[in-house]
Amino acid sequence: MVITNKFYIKEEKYKNLINIFLIIILCLTTGTRYNIGGYDYDVYNHIFKTVPKLFDFSFSTIHDKYQVFGMEKGFLFLCSLTKTIGLTYHSFNLLCSMAFYTCLYKGLKEYTSDFNVMLLMFLYKIFIFETFVLTRQMLCIGGFIMLIKYIEKGD
Numbered sequence: 798m799v800i801t802n803k804f805y806i807k808e809e810k811y812k813n814l815i816n817i818f819l820i821i822i823l824c825l826t827t828g829t830r831y832n833i834g835g836y837d838y839d840v841y842n843h844i845f846k847t848v849p850k851l852f853d854f855s856f857s858t859i860h861d862k863y864q865v866f867g868m869e870k871g872f873l874f875l876c877s878l879t880k881t882i883g884l885t886y887h888s889f890n891l892l893c894s895m896a897f898y899t900c901l902y903k904g905l906k907e908y909t910s911d912f913n914v915m916l917l918m919f920l921y922k923i924f925i926f927e928t929f930v931l932t933r934q935m936l937c938i939g940g941f942i943m944l945i946k947y948i949e950k951g952d
Contacts, residue, residue: 816912820898827928828894829887837930842886848873851881872933893932900939907946 832838847863848854854877855862856870865873879889901919902912909915927935 812912816902816906816916819913819916820902823924823928824891824894824898828891830890830929831887833929837932841932844868844873845876845880845886845889848876848880851877869933872936875936890932893936894928897928897935897939900943904939904942904945 830838844865847865848859849863854874856874859870859873860866860868876889879892884892905915906912927938
């Protein structure tokens with residue numbers, strides 16, 4: 798992957814196409830998982846089924862009324878919003894995966910001359926645990942990666 802992108806392909810637009818293609822493959826791999834992710838998969842599935850649709854959602858009573866203690870209200874709101882527009886839990890996983898990988902790509906591509914090396918490090922260090930098990934944390938890390946440039950500039 799790195800050799801192909803670095804030595805054989807010289808034009809930047811083709812390198813970007815390869816990077817985007819790899820990101821799409823990763824999105825599909827983690828976004829279409831079925832019952833992979835240990836105990837957390839069932840917990841997140843249960844939470845998604847338990848959370849009401851948006852017109853019944855209330856930030857002040859969501860934990861007490863639906864007994865979803867320990868879940869962030871923002872994550873519950875995201876589940877509710879997704880459920881309201883008619884998507885299933887599996888579609889929700891795909892959307893979360895797409896959001897994470899888009900943030901990963903957009904956030905890190907300007908900090909590295911070879912994004913594929915960064916992608917290899919990601920696959921080696923945190924791919925399985927972070928993207929298959931920790932849905933909420935995956936979204937948080939993706940958001941943080943997008944905010945790095947603003948933190949760096951002090952905006």
